[in-house]
Amino acid sequence: MVIIKITIFINLRRIVMSPDAIFTRYNLSVSQTRLRRWLGSQDAADEAIQTVGEKLLRSGAKPSPAYLFAMFRSAAVDTFRAETTRREYEAEYALQAETVDHQTPERRLAGVKAVEALQSAIAELSPVNREIFLRAYVDDQPRAEIAAALGLRLSTVEKRLASARRHCLAQTRPYLDGS
Numbered sequence: 001m002v003i004i005k006i007t008i009f010i011n012l013r014r015i016v017m018s019p020d021a022i023f024t025r026y027n028l029s030v031s032q033t034r035l036r037r038w039l040g041s042q043d044a045a046d047e048a049i050q051t052v053g054e055k056l057l058r059s060g061a062k063p064s065p066a067y068l069f070a071m072f073r074s075a076a077v078d079t080f081r082a083e084t085t086r087r088e089y090e091a092e093y094a095l096q097a098e099t100v101d102h103q104t105p106e107r108r109l110a111g112v113k114a115v116e117a118l119q120s121a122i123a124e125l126s127p128v129n130r131e132i133f134l135r136a137y138v139d140d141q142p143r144a145e146i147a148a149a150l151g152l153r154l155s156t157v158e159k160r161l162a163s164a165r166r167h168c169l170a171q172t173r174p175y176l177d178g179s
Contacts, residue, residue, distance in 0.1 A: 031072050038076045044083070048075035114175035121171035125164050132157055133164040 031052075035045035052071045056063060063071070122130060131150065135141045141149075147157040 031068065035072060035076055039079055039083075044079055048072065048079050051075050051078075110175045114172045117171045117175055118168055121168040124171075125167065128152075129160050129164040132160050133168070136161050 031049060032042075032045055035048050036042050039045055039048065049072075052068070052075050055071065122133065125133060128150070132146055135146045135149070136143065143157050143161070144154055146152075147154045150157070152160075
């Protein structure tokens with residue numbers, strides 16, 4: 001069995017994997033073929049192999065064929081999900097770009113009314129929910145930071161934030177639907 005070293009470029013520095021974390025030529029060719037079939041392109045397969053190689057380099061693990069298969073399958077799933085999400089965002093953006101029209105007096109008025117409704121909805125929230133909402137959406141604080149600052153569990157912060165968001169959306173939706 002011939003062993004080849006995989007060269008990995010991390011931050012433009014060339015790193016050669018240690019002998020404990022290298023692919024065999026067989027594992028690499030089988031994995032490339034399988035990934036190309038799963039992902040539909042050689043570039044996506046090469047990127048998945050690069051990702052797996054970087055993980056192996058960091059872990060220093062000596063991969064068994066089953067371990068490699070699981071890592072490649074996981075990399076393929078991650079790549080597929082990322083590509084699917086990217087396509088969905090692009091399609092949504094394209095649809096929004098097609099439907100956006102010029103600023104009209106009616107749209108401006110609807111925007112002003114929506115802002116007023118949002119201010120009113122925020123004022124109606126309980127003090128804790130208002131604090132969570134403002135920290136999350138105005139101050140852009142991470143949820144874990146909000147939980148620590150308020151002495152709440154992360155799941156509680158998430159639930160309260162979702163409730164506050166639903167309330168604010170319900171109050172502003174009539175002004176945003178017609179725009």
